Amino acid sequence: MAAGTVRAPAGRSRFRLRLGAWLLILPLFLFAAGTFVIPIGLMLVRSVQDPDFAAAFPRTAVALAAWDGRDLPPDATARTFLAELQAARGGDRISPAATRLNADLAGFRSLLLRTARNARAVGEDGLGTLAAIDARWAEPGLWAAMRRAAGPLTDYFLLAAIDLQRTDDGSIAAMPETRAVFVDVFIRTLWIGFVVTAFCLVLGYPVAYLIANAPARWANLLLVVVLIPFWTSVLVRTTAWVVLLQRDGLVNGLLRWSGIVEQPLALIYNRTGVLVAMVHVLLPLMILPLYSVMKGIGPSPMRAAMSLGARPLEAFARVYLPQTRAGIAAGALLVYISAIGYYVTPELVGGGGDQMISYFIAFYTNRTLNWGLAAALSLILLLATGLLYLAYARIEVRPEAGK
Amino acid sequence: MRPPRSRGDRALLAAYRLACAAVLAFLLLPVLAVIPLSFNAGSFLTYPMTGWSLRWYEDFFTSARWLAASRNSAFIGVLATILATALGTAAALGLDQLGRRRRQALAAFFILPVVVPVVVIGSSLYALMAPLGLTNGYFGLVMAHALLGAPFVVITVSATLRGFDRNLLRAALGLGAAPLTAFRMVTLPLILPGVVSGAVFAFATSFDEIVVTLFLAGPQQRTLPLQMFDGVREQISPTITAAATLLFLLAVALVGVVELLRRRTERLRGPA
Numbered sequence: 001m002a003a004g005t006v007r008a009p010a011g012r013s014r015f016r017l018r019l020g021a022w023l024l025i026l027p028l029f030l031f032a033a034g035t036f037v038i039p040i041g042l043m044l045v046r047s048v049q050d051p052d053f054a055a056a057f058p059r060t061a062v063a064l065a066a067w068d069g070r071d072l073p074p075d076a077t078a079r080t081f082l083a084e085l086q087a088a089r090g091g092d093r094i095s096p097a098a099t100r101l102n103a104d105l106a107g108f109r110s111l112l113l114r115t116a117r118n119a120r121a122v123g124e125d126g127l128g129t130l131a132a133i134d135a136r137w138a139e140p141g142l143w144a145a146m147r148r149a150a151g152p153l154t155d156y157f158l159l160a161a162i163d164l165q166r167t168d169d170g171s172i173a174a175m176p177e178t179r180a181v182f183v184d185v186f187i188r189t190l191w192i193g194f195v196v197t198a199f200c201l202v203l204g205y206p207v208a209y210l211i212a213n214a215p216a217r218w219a220n221l222l223l224v225v226v227l228i229p230f231w232t233s234v235l236v237r238t239t240a241w242v243v244l245l246q247r248d249g250l251v252n253g254l255l256r257w258s259g260i261v262e263q264p265l266a267l268i269y270n271r272t273g274v275l276v277a278m279v280h281v282l283l284p285l286m287i288l289p290l291y292s293v294m295k296g297i298g299p300s301p302m303r304a305a306m307s308l309g310a311r312p313l314e315a316f317a318r319v320y321l322p323q324t325r326a327g328i329a330a331g332a333l334l335v336y337i338s339a340i341g342y343y344v345t346p347e348l349v350g351g352g353g354d355q356m357i358s359y360f361i362a363f364y365t366n367r368t369l370n371w372g373l374a375a376a377l378s379l380i381l382l383l384a385t386g387l388l389y390l391a392y393a394r395i396e397v398r399p400e401a402g403k
Numbered sequence: 404m405r406p407p408r409s410r411g412d413r414a415l416l417a418a419y420r421l422a423c424a425a426v427l428a429f430l431l432l433p434v435l436a437v438i439p440l441s442f443n444a445g446s447f448l449t450y451p452m453t454g455w456s457l458r459w460y461e462d463f464f465t466s467a468r469w470l471a472a473s474r475n476s477a478f479i480g481v482l483a484t485i486l487a488t489a490l491g492t493a494a495a496l497g498l499d500q501l502g503r504r505r506r507q508a509l510a511a512f513f514i515l516p517v518v519v520p521v522v523v524i525g526s527s528l529y530a531l532m533a534p535l536g537l538t539n540g541y542f543g544l545v546m547a548h549a550l551l552g553a554p555f556v557v558i559t560v561s562a563t564l565r566g567f568d569r570n571l572l573r574a575a576l577g578l579g580a581a582p583l584t585a586f587r588m589v590t591l592p593l594i595l596p597g598v599v600s601g602a603v604f605a606f607a608t609s610f611d612e613i614v615v616t617l618f619l620a621g622p623q624q625r626t627l628p629l630q631m632f633d634g635v636r637e638q639i640s641p642t643i644t645a646a647a648t649l650l651f652l653l654a655v656a657l658v659g660v661v662e663l664l665r666r667r668t669e670r671l672r673g674p675a
Contacts, residue, residue: 009661017500019498019499020500021496021498021499021500021501022493023497024493024496024497024499025493025494025497025498025501025509026497027489027490027493027494028491028493028494028513028553028557029509030513030548031465031490031553032550032553035521035528035546035547035549035550036516036524036550038531039524039530039531040523040524040527041532042527042531043531044527047528081602104586123509180645186518187544202430204426204466206419206422206423206426207426209417210420224425224432224662225427225430225431226427227658228434228655228658229430229434230429231655231658232434232650232651232654233610233611233631233650233651233654234439234611234613234628235613235627235628235631235647235650236609236647236650236654237433238635239437239631239634239639239644239647240434240436240437240647241433241645242635243437243440243448243639243669244436244437244638246448248447250436250449266663280433284430303454310557312412312415313415316540339519340520341519341522341523343520343521343522343614344613344632347636348635348636358520359528360520361523362522362525362614362617362618363617365526365529365530366526366529374530375530378523378526378527381520381521381522381523382519383524384521385519385520389518
């Protein structure tokens with residue numbers, strides 16, 4: 001190296017080179033900041049913000065925040081609320097507020113809109129006026145829900161994302177069973193990710209070994225067999241599975257023709273379909289890192305162990321397998337990280353009970369517009385992904401550190 | 404020098420190879436099995452086929468919806484690829500001149516968009532852009548697709564730069580070449596395979612992208628994956644299998660391009 005090296009620039013030109021490097025990096029940095037860091041940051045902030053009620057009823061929100069939360073609020077608060085209800089009627093702010101309240105207490109949406117239609121400002125007995133419009137206004141629970149929604153900050157969404165809620169007296173308690181869904185969804189997501197990863201490892205490991213130790217011509221061909229599905233659109237592959245696994249599809253046809261089953265099996269729109277399609281999509285992600293690690297090991301350790309008298313399986317388990325640990329970890333983390341963020345495949349080939357967390361993030365984002373809850377669920381998914389990515393980055397760095 | 408194999412070991416080896424063949428078949432056959440159905444004369448997606456016909460391809464190439472979807476995919480894909488390739492190549496060139504620690508930290512940051520679940524990216528872009536009226540437009544889609552493609556460009560260009568002899572560039576600069584000329588005459592030809600494979604990756608990413616597209620696309624921006632998504636969810640028509648076949652051929656072509664580039668780089672670099 002030393003003899004043929006052209007002198008590296010020094011001093012001022014070195015500074016200019018450094019400046020040039022940062023100028024080259026800056027555009028992508030700014031681009032990623034604008035399209036990625038800032039949007040996600042703003043989204044995550046929504047998980048602790050609660051602006052909808054206060055936007056429609058600013059003075060009521062202030063009054064409710066000052067109320068101690070016991071029994072019913074002071075009558076002045078009710079009168080303020082009535083005046084603001086009347087003013088908000090027909091405006092476009094009352095609907096988000098109603099949606100937010102309804103998410104906490106079912107039925108609140110219609111109650112609020114109906115009350116707004118009949119509201120009029122009164123000089124005294126605000127609570128009585130409200131109760132005359134709808135008897136439910138005499139219930140303290142209703143006012144407690146409004147107080148919880150008064151904002152500006154809230155732990156409502158974060159608690160809801162793990163099936164918890166604040167009770168009317170302000171303590172944290174479990175969500176009623178009918179509304180507690182997310183813990184199940186998270187467990188299901190992690191479990192599907194685990195099963196998919198396990199299948200990918202069991203199916204991918206032998207194939208990676210075969211490719212890594214095959215003669216060059218065969219290895220290239222086999223690698224292409226792995227790469228082609230990898231490059232084929234996920235939609236194409238999912239379509240293929242829908243066609244193959246449907247009731248009258250090829251797989252059921254073969255099973256019946258060979259006499260293994262008499263009635264067609266339900267292979268799709270259930271967990272089986274999700275697992276099959278996800279393993280198919282993610283398997284190359286397992287094979288490729290395993291292959292690159294195995295390629296570096298080569299066949300000689302196995303041969304050496306066997307020539308020293310070890311049986312193939314013994315040589316494999318004691319000599320070869322431990323050397324591929326980095327590849328296993330990298331492939332497994334890659335597959336697992338991808339799997340827990342999956343959305344399209346479960347949506348297309350899964351049933352109602354197979355939807356993973358991403359489905360609910362999408363659902364709350366663009367169908368019910370409950371962005372606070374979508375943000376809270378995103379935050380949890382991001383935390384899980386981030387921890388796994390850190391683990392992955394540690395594996396990736398190690399070979400380079402050894403250089 | 405091979406150790407003698409017992410019968411049991413030979414049986415084990417045969418079983419092992421058979422298992423590998425089965426896994427590879429599992430990877431490749433499902434997509435291949437759909438191709439013949441796209442030439443089916445009947446309109447059922449089942450075997451046995453009732454005869455050969457090109458009617459589903461005719462349907463694809465005469466349907467306003469599929470053609471519009473193809474145009475949208477190509478348009479968004481090309482723009483996103485140009486953006487991702489320019490930004491990613493520049494960043495990789497800059498990263499290469501930094502110290503190891505900074506390079507690794509920034510590289511890890513630039514890779515993040517492919518690590519973060521796409522649904523989180525899609526939902527946060529939607530929440531940001533919907534109130535600004537930027538959903539249902541090409542702008543957001545091109546930006547988002549470029550974001551998802553740029554990491555691949557950074558990775559592939561960085562990989563070619565790792566084998567790049569920096570002395571060549573210094574020699575050119577020392578001999579009086581202007582920096583831009585030195586880049587054009589020395590650096591670019593050497594990193595070009597990385598740039599092109601990065602661009603191919605970015606294009607394939609955009610062409611296959613569905614999740615962010617579901618959030619940001621309006622009726623005017625329907626792409627091929629979106630069209631297929633709706634088709635699979637509602638009622639699979641055989642036209643989808645024709646589209647799937649065409650997309651599969653595209654994937655084969657892209658693998659071919661990337662493979663050729665990889666081999667060219669390996670040849671140029673010689674045995675390390």
